[in-house]
Amino acid sequence: MRCRTARRWITRDLAGELTPGRVERLAQHVERCEGCRREQVAYAALDRALGTLPMVAAMPTRLEQDTLRRVRLAADADPPRAASRVGRWLIVTAPALVATAALVLTLRTVPPAMDPGAGEPVTGRARGGPAPAPSTPKRLARRDAPPAPPQPEARRRRTAPTVPGDPPAELAARPDLFVNLPLLRNFDKLQHYDAIQTTTVDDQQGDRSNG
């Protein structure tokens, strides 16, 4: 197999689009080709990094408005002929500039997505990404954990921007759903809280010892 083919297959393999036979052939090639091996590691790292990003990056209104204002000012400041050229240039590049700024902001300021009340980032699997490493007992215990304790005010401000005066329709329609989301996450436990509290685990050990 040529390296060119292998590198094309590496990306398809990460997307899960490669047939088992080709996966095997790719593995054989990568095993003896250091360049492709490095390439595969780099692609896999990038894939993981992208998997931790939220699906939708919220563009801060201020950044959006500032960018558009600057675009308008730049367009107004130039003479007509130049403006037409600049205008065409801006039409082409402005969306790219805005998208780049949003991506930079996302990478620097947006925290990993959190499952409500979990106190733990949503994994790539939860958003349809690749399966995570096998769970450990510690990890299972963490999934059962209630929300993290209240954060310092400064950090909270970073993760939760100002509440909009006019909330989205879904939020306005069922605000109690979102207020109670951590509670809903543990619905079963909380509904049978007393019964669970009185449950003994001693006979479980007995059950295990009895096979």
Add this chain to the structure above:
Amino acid sequence: MKAAVGVAILAACLAAAGPAAAQRYARDWQQLSPEEQRRAWDNYRRYQQLPQQRRDMYDNRFQRFQGLPPQEQERMRQNYESYRRQDPASRQQFNEKYRRWKERGGR
């Protein structure tokens, strides 16, 4: 025949009473305190990032929660506060009991 009509009407009333009961205690956004609005907004943003299957799970549980009597809702809120305030060791023990309780079929 009359009995069948009566049963049908009763069934229709019961079917309508479920959503009505669920809506009875629903609040408007404006009725939330600023702290509740902040929490709701924060959780809403997280909810938006969840896969559809998980959102559906929360929607179903919310309907069940809204269908509970107010005192039962209040009891669950208090239980949540107790659960939240547990130290890590107590919480781990509680979760172990919960697993055991589930294994026994929730008895």
